[in-house]
Each structure stands twice: as structure tokens, then as C-alpha cells.
Amino acid sequence: xxxxxxxxxxxxxxxxxxxxxxxxxxxxxxxxxxxxxxxxxxxxxxxxxxxxxxxxxxxxxxxxxxxxxxxxxxxxxxxxxxxxxxxxxxxxxxxxxxxxxxxxxxxxxxxx
Amino acid sequence: xxxxxxxxxxxxxxxxxxxxxxxxxxxxxxxxxxxxxxxxxxxxxxxxxxxxxxxxxxxxxxxxxxxxxxxxxxxxxxxxxxxxxxxxxxxxxxxxxxxxxxxxxxxxxx
Numbered sequence: 285x286x287x288x289x290x291x292x293x294x295x296x297x298x299x300x301x302x303x304x305x306x307x308x309x310x311x312x313x314x315x316x317x318x319x320x321x322x323x324x325x326x327x328x329x330x331x332x333x334x335x336x337x338x339x340x341x342x343x344x345x346x347x348x349x350x351x352x353x354x355x356x357x358x359x360x361x362x363x364x365x366x367x368x369x370x371x372x373x374x375x376x377x378x379x380x381x382x383x384x385x386x387x388x389x390x391x392x393x394x395x396x
Numbered sequence: 397x398x399x400x401x402x403x404x405x406x407x408x409x410x411x412x413x414x415x416x417x418x419x420x421x422x423x424x425x426x427x428x429x430x431x432x433x434x435x436x437x438x439x440x441x442x443x444x445x446x447x448x449x450x451x452x453x454x455x456x457x458x459x460x461x462x463x464x465x466x467x468x469x470x471x472x473x474x475x476x477x478x479x480x481x482x483x484x485x486x487x488x489x490x491x492x493x494x495x496x497x498x499x500x501x502x503x504x505x506x
Contacts, residue, residue, distance in 0.1 A: 288438075327483070328402070328438070329493035342493045356406070374438060382427050382487065384441035385494075 286311045290375050290388035297365055297395055305391050307375030315378045316358040317342065317385070318350060320371040329373065332346045334359055365395040400497035402484050407503045408474055415468050418484035422465040427487040429494065430458050430469045434480045442469065442482075462468045471502075479504045 287310040288309045297303055309316065318330040319342075329342030339350050347369055349361040358377075362369060372392050376385040401419045408414040420428070427446040431439035443451055445460035445467060457470040469482055482497040488495060 324498055326496040326498040327485075327494075328496070332492045334492075340492060381492070382444070382446070383434035384429070384444065385439075387440070389434070389438050 286386065288375055288377055288386050288388040290373075290391050293389060293391060295364075295393050297393070299366055299395055300364050303362050303393075305373060305375075305393070307345045307360065307388055308342070308356050309358075309375075309377040309384065309387060310356065311377060311379070312355065313377035313379050313386075314355070315380065316352070317376045318358070318360045319374045319376065319384075320344065320349070320369075321374060322371050330373075334379060334395070335391075365393075367395050369393065370395050400484055400486055400495055402482075402497040402500045404498065405501045405503070407505060408471075410474055410476060410504055410506050411440045413470065413472050414474060414502065415470050415483075416482050416502065418467045418469070420465050420467070420484070420486045420495075424488040425462060425465070425486065428458075428460055428467050429483075429485040429487070430467075431483040431485065432480050433483060433499065436504060437484055458471050464492060467481065474504050474506070475506050478502065 316333045319327040333339045333352040375388040378385045430442040433439040443458035450459045455472045460467045481501045483499045484497040485494040
């Protein structure tokens with residue numbers, strides 16, 4: 285079954301404690317993205333990757349890092365989380381820019 | 397900016413037809429997506445329009461007018477399970493990120 289898998293689904297953490305949210309896809313897609321979703325603001329892209337070792341900033345990259353060492357994995361790293369990063373996060377993958385995106389189940393992050 | 401505008405909430409009756417509108421800035425337009433998102437779940441793809449006209453997929457249809465910067469999603473024979481948020485997203489030339497609207501929350505009532 286084609287899918288994008290994120291972990292964890294829920295996470296409560298404290299300010300400043302580094303965390304990683306994992307994302308893996310089994311569709312051999314080249315393009316992967318991270319989004320955050322906040323009430324009234326819609327989905328906003330954090331980072332984007334066109335292929336292994338190729339990443340680029342999206343609209344709201346501050347406070348986040350990513351890596352793409354393998355085609356299937358695209359982890360999101362928060363080196364020093366802050367309360368304004370409390371949000372619902374989605375990983376997505378596509379086979380190309382004009383094709384449908386497949387989204388992971390979401391990670392609800394709370395930073396206290 | 398590249399604002400995407402959609403109504404925040406809509407209510408409709410089971411079995412009826414509902415139209416959800418989306419307007420966007422036309423400069424650099426390169427395709428429009430509609431996604432469905434149930435509460436607490438991931439968005440799922442519904443449709444993609446890049447040329448003017450109507451695309452039909454079962455009970456769902458999507459229309460695009462590039463000159464007017466306007467799209468709508470038409471849902472027919474509404475079912476209770478259609479209660480969800482519907483997201484309009486536009487691809488602009490030169491931008492890697494899709495620009496998403498805030499979504500329209502549709503409530504289907506018996």
C-alpha cells in the first residue's frame with residue numbers, strides 16, 4: 285500500500301529540547317515536503333526536497349532543519365523548540381511538482 | 397502576495413448539492429488542487445485543474461476559470477461522510493511551495 289508514515293503522531297515537549305519527527309514514503313517519490321497547519325492560516329510549507337541531498341526552504345523555515353540522506357526518508361528537526369512551534373505537522377511526497385501530494389497522518393506537537 | 401480566498405464554513409443538507417468557491421491571484425498561475433481533510437486527519441487529493449473547464453469525478457466536480465482567478469468544487473448527492481474541510485491550493489510558477497487557502501469547513505446535516 286502506497287503511504288507516507290510519520291512518527292510520532294503526538295508529542296508534548298519542553299522549550300529547548302531537541303526533537304526529530306520522522307517521515308518515510310514507499311512510493312519512490314523524488315519530491316518531499318514538510319508543512320505546518322495552524323488555525324486560520326492553512327498549510328504552510330516549511331522545507332522542500334527535490335531529491336537526495338537536495339533541500340530548499342519553504343515559506344516558514346525558521347527554527348527547523350531537514351535532511352535527505354535517503355530517497356524514502358525526510359526527517360524534520362527542531363534543534364531548540366519554542367512554544368510558537370506548537371502546531372500540526374504534515375509530511376508529503378509527490379512524484380513531480382504538478383502531481384497530487386500524498387500526506388502522512390500528521391504529528392501534533394505541543395511545546396510548553 | 398498570493399492570497400487564496402475560500403469561505404470559512406458552509407452547511408448543507410444530506411442529498412443536496414453544494415458549491416465551494418475559491419479565488420486566487422492569477423499572475424503566475426500554474427495549476428489548482430482541491431484536497432479533502434477530515435478533522436484530525438491528513439489531506440487527501442480530490443482534483444487537479446490546469447486548463448479552463450469542468451473536471452468530473454463521480455459525485456465531485458471541479459471547475460476552473462483562469463482568466464477570472466476562480467475555481468469551485470461541486471459536491472453532489474451529499475453524504476454525512478462529506479463533512480470535512482476542503483482545501484484549495486494553487487501552484488505558482490517559480491514557487492516550489494503550493495499556496496493553500498485556509499480551507500472551507502463543510503457540515504452536512506441530516
